[in-house]
Amino acid sequence: MNNLLRFLVGVRVLLLFIILEIIALTLFTTNSYYQQSVVINKLHAVRGIVHEQVSELTQYLNLRETNTTLAIENTILHNELVHYRLERHATAGTVTGPAGTPLFNYIPATITDNSVNKQHNYIMLDVGAIHHVAPDMGVVTEYGVIGIVMAVTEHYAIVKSLLHTDWRCNVRLVQAGDFGPLQWDGVIYNEAVLHDIPQHSNVQLGDTVVTSGYSSIFPPNIPVGVVKSYEIKRGNFYEIRIRLFADFKKIRYVNVVSFLYRDEVKALNELRDEY
Amino acid sequence: MNINFLRLLFYFILLILLQDIVIDKLPLSTYIRPEIYTIFILLLPFNYPAIATLVWAFALGLGIDIFSADVIGLHTAALLVLAYVRPRLLRRVSPKDDMDSIAIPSYHNLGLRSFIIYTILSIALYNTVLFILDTFSFHNFLHLLIRILFSTLATTLFILLIQFAFISKRR
Numbered sequence: 001m002n003n004l005l006r007f008l009v010g011v012r013v014l015l016l017f018i019i020l021e022i023i024a025l026t027l028f029t030t031n032s033y034y035q036q037s038v039v040i041n042k043l044h045a046v047r048g049i050v051h052e053q054v055s056e057l058t059q060y061l062n063l064r065e066t067n068t069t070l071a072i073e074n075t076i077l078h079n080e081l082v083h084y085r086l087e088r089h090a091t092a093g094t095v096t097g098p099a100g101t102p103l104f105n106y107i108p109a110t111i112t113d114n115s116v117n118k119q120h121n122y123i124m125l126d127v128g129a130i131h132h133v134a135p136d137m138g139v140v141t142e143y144g145v146i147g148i149v150m151a152v153t154e155h156y157a158i159v160k161s162l163l164h165t166d167w168r169c170n171v172r173l174v175q176a177g178d179f180g181p182l183q184w185d186g187v188i189y190n191e192a193v194l195h196d197i198p199q200h201s202n203v204q205l206g207d208t209v210v211t212s213g214y215s216s217i218f219p220p221n222i223p224v225g226v227v228k229s230y231e232i233k234r235g236n237f238y239e240i241r242i243r244l245f246a247d248f249k250k251i252r253y254v255n256v257v258s259f260l261y262r263d264e265v266k267a268l269n270e271l272r273d274e275y
Numbered sequence: 276m277n278i279n280f281l282r283l284l285f286y287f288i289l290l291i292l293l294q295d296i297v298i299d300k301l302p303l304s305t306y307i308r309p310e311i312y313t314i315f316i317l318l319l320p321f322n323y324p325a326i327a328t329l330v331w332a333f334a335l336g337l338g339i340d341i342f343s344a345d346v347i348g349l350h351t352a353a354l355l356v357l358a359y360v361r362p363r364l365l366r367r368v369s370p371k372d373d374m375d376s377i378a379i380p381s382y383h384n385l386g387l388r389s390f391i392i393y394t395i396l397s398i399a400l401y402n403t404v405l406f407i408l409d410t411f412s413f414h415n416f417l418h419l420l421i422r423i424l425f426s427t428l429a430t431t432l433f434i435l436l437i438q439f440a441f442i443s444k445r446r
Contacts, residue, residue, distance in 0.1 A: 012326070013325040013326060013329070013359075014359075016326055016329050016330075017329055017355060017358075017359045020329055020330075020332075020333045020351075020355050021352060021355050021356070023333075023348075023351075024333070024336065024348045024351035024352035024355060025348060025352050026348070027347045027348030027351070028346065028347065028348030028349050028351075028352060028408065029348075050296070054296055054300075058300075115299060116305065117299070117303060117304070117305050117307070117308050118305075118308075118409070119409045119410055120346055120409075165410075185415070186305065186410070186415070186418070187305060187415070187418055188304075188305065189304075189305055249302060
């Protein structure tokens with residue numbers, strides 16, 4: 001009898017362990033977008049407040065560096081403005097929509113939470129639905145692609161970072177002209193891997209990689225990084241290591257990209273999926 | 276009893292905040308992630324009920340998942356394994372029979388050598404489960420091993436530092 005009781009007590013612990021473990025693993029493996037947006041975002045609204053306080057402090061400590069970055073960004077934008085003014089006639093209709101409204105609009109945002117040391121990194125922004133930020137919008141800086149908006153609350157947005165091993169971004173090699181998916185392999189925070197470039201392609205060290213523009217998420221020709229090394233792996237495709245321009249440890253100010261005909265493209269894609 | 280629970284709750288919240296606001300903001304590489312919150316499970320008293328340990332581990336895991344990881348269930352699953360194995364590990368390293376039930380397995384109760392063995396074994400187990408689940412493949416086996424090794428060493432170091440810093444305090 002005594003032995004039986006002792007056995008039951010032991011099994012009781014094991015049972016609880018198994019039940020809790022099953023709950024945890026179920027939550028882990030069914031981490032769907034829906035769950036993320038419904039459950040976590042409620043909590044993120046609270047978390048956002050805490051992080052904003054911390055962020056405000058560190059922001060102050062980093063003022064000098066931030067100012068330098070802003071100055072550089074200013075210059076780059078000025079240059080680009082001049083460039084576009086010169087090119088206006090040649091490109092009218094491709095970078096602008098009707099009556100000169102730009103096809104891509106930029107919504108400035110500040111990062112309130114960021115990480116680089118996990119396999120699935122996320123970034124939190126201080127803009128949300130009231131700033132017209134919506135899921136599936138791209139996030140960029142002058143140094144390249146940062147990520148894609150996953151879900152939004154009223155005042156905050158969660159961004160799937162480029163440093164997220166499940167996410168791929170379509171990019172193009174400038175000189176070789178080929179395009180393929182860029183994906184982080186979870187190893188070094190400033191390097192990612194470009195796949196599916198065919199063996200006959202003229203890949204060169206130092207070639208620049210830019211966004212391909214084959215989507216309504218990112219505008220074309222945003223610089224992403226340079227070719228650091230390449231090798232042929234598994235058949236006829238190059239595996240190219242890209243050194244990213246963006247320093248994910250230091251980014252603070254980003255732009256959310258909103259595409260003018262976003263709803264139209266989305267509706268069209270949904271139509272395609274129906275057939 | 277109630278005071279004990281409140282004290283544990285205080286450490287619980289403190290460790291989650293500390294991990295999220297301080298430790299995760301340290302400029303470390305992808306290979307190193309000190310998980311100081313594991314000290315909560317490690318330093319529960321010797322004879323703390325196994326059921327309660329599991330419940331605490333579940334809550335702590337969820338707290339870390341929600342507050343600093345964004346992947347619900349990951350740290351929960353790993354911490355549960357640690358909590359389940361902990362009594363067996365403790366039985367191996369603790370001196371026989373002369374431990375009073377409310378003592379905690381700190382380094383001056385266990386002795387430095389036993390404490391380090393206990394911590395490294397626990398954290399290595401925890402990290403192995405955590406990183407395998409996180410990577411969800413053995414594709415990059417070497418990186419996985421390095422990550423487990425470095426994070427285990429870093430976590431053990433941090434736990435020792437916390438022990439030395441708060442030596443007079445009892446949890």
